Amino acid sequence: MSTALFDRFRERLGQVIDLHAAIALLQWDQEVYMPPKGAGARGRQIATLSALAHRLFTDAEMAGLLQDLASAPGGVDEDAARLAAEARYDFERAVRLPEAFVQRFAEEQSRAYHAWVKAREDSNFAAFLPHLETLIELLRQKADYLGYEGSPYNALLEEFERGMRTDTLRGIFAELAPRQSALVKRIMNSPRQPDCAWVDREWNEQAQWALSVQVLEAMGYDFAAGRQDKSVHPFTTNFDLHDVRITTRINPRDPFSGLMGSIHEGGHALYEQGFQEKDQRTLLAQAPSLGIHESQSRFWENIIGRSLAFWRHWLPLFRARFPQALEGVDAEEVWRAVNRVRPSLIRVEADECTYNLHIILRFEIEVALIEGQMSAREIPEAWNAKMKEYLGVDVPDDAQGCLQDIHWAHGAMGYFPTYALGNLYAAQLLESMQRAVPGLWEGVGQGAFQPILGWLREHVHRIGRRRTASEIVLEATGQVPSPDAFLRYLEAKYSAIYGLPAG
Secondary structure (H helix, E strand, O other): OOHHHHHHHHHHHHHHHHHHHHHHHHHHHHHHOOOHHHHHHHHHHHHHHHHHHHHHHHOHHHHHHHHHHHHOOOOOOHHHHHHHHHHHHHHHHHOOOOHHHHHHHHHHHHHHHHHHHHHHHHOOHHHHHHHHHHHHHHHHHHHHHHOOOOOOHHHHHHHHEOOOOHHHHHHHHHHHHHHHHHHHHHHHOOOOOOOOHHHOOOOOHHHHHHHHHHHHHHHOOOHHHEEEEEOOOOOEEEEEOOEEEEEEOOEOOEOOHHHHHHHHHHHHHHHHHOOOHHHOOOOOOOOOEHHHHHHHHHHHHHHHOOOHHHHHHHHHHHHHHOOOOOOOOOHHHHHHHHOOOOOOOOHHHOOHHHHHHHHHHHHHHHHHHHOOOOOHHHHHHHHHHHHHHHHOOOOOOOOOOOOOOOHHHHOOOOOOHHHHHHHHHHHHHHHHHHHHOOOHHHHHOOOOOHHHHHHHHHHOHHHHHHOOHHHHHHHHHOOOOOOHHHHHHHHHHHHHHHOOOOO
16 A cells, blocks of 8 residues: 555545534534524534535545555555544445435434423423424434344444444343342342431532542543533533543532532543544544443543542542531541432432443333334333333423433434443453552552553553454453443442442
8 A cells, every 4th residue: 555545545534534523613612602592503504514524524535545445455554454444434334324414414413402402491391302303203214324234223323332233232231220220129228328418518619610620630631632611411522632621510419410520521531632642633543432432431430439449538638628518527428428329310410220220211212212113202201101110210300301311412312322331341441450450449549540541541542443342341351341340340339338248
């Protein structure tokens, strides 16, 4: 392969990535700073750029470059070969989508987002329903364009978790759900319930924000290459290796909600900031799946941020910002409170033991919608019934029910299962990390996160899209991905917190 040929290909691909970065910037502004009346224009702007990016990536020149790369003689290095292979994979999916469809989908996403924000504020699912119906119809069309075997949901899953299939997820969830439900029942029957009365008060929002920034800096998040802002739904976005931004939301009645949101998004951001410089402006500077991406956020939020070692170090700094509220509260009390198990309404605030049940509920509804077994109009009733069945809670309104998440407003069906997969990957990575990093938990207890970040950089971040998620987990742990490590982690952690006998 000639250097000139590869350079032309890489520059062309870089132009596509530049356009997607511009789209991401407009979307970030839409959710953070944009005035409400800008919604119409912003939707058109995003749609125009989405169509241009699609056109540039799928035109005859890109097709020719990919063909020339495939037929060129050897001599290309491994990274160049992998980049070309990833581009071919994306190209073959993208060319199946007509440009007019891509543009319309982007327009409807923007309209749906703004309708969802207002509907959520008013707890009015009916106001969001027409937009959701349109997106579901477009998603079914997208599945048809992309092609699939088995369920049309497989075509959507492929966008977020390459190689994953609906039937595989059903099998994983069939193992997780009963074992997690049984653990929750044991916990709820334990006489050793945490005393969380001290949490029920007002917590200064500015002090919460300052603490979150302090923790992010300690984790290794580079504020010279990123920033934190507030949004309705916390998220992370990446415009470049040196511009990775996160958002969170602060709850004045809960000192952990905003902090854990920041740590969660910080985990995502550390991944994005950890790609290799040489991969800048290429597909290799991306995660191979959202499941592996979620493994990073869930690892930092739950495994590190909710550990006893973490709070032994951070409680004095926490207390310095809230001296009266934390008077007489020790690290173990905070640890027990921040890991309190309680079936609840809101996914992003759910504990580790019940969280996957929220995901299973959404997965089942999404599959039914895409397969045509349920209409969008039936969502609230189905949602409320499943919340009662899986979590034993009654849903008081749509804002705390089927309108709580942003994903459907983004047209992102197939996304939710990656959260559960991220939990599994994270626990499996932890077991290997503990063997490889001596004194890991002693370091966390001293606020030293660099050994952890260094291990993740080597075994996950720097790989980018050179490997699939399954390959990354297998190479890092020696085991194929499975629920076993996660279930062991839950059993050990929550047996210690709640004093459970062997189950």
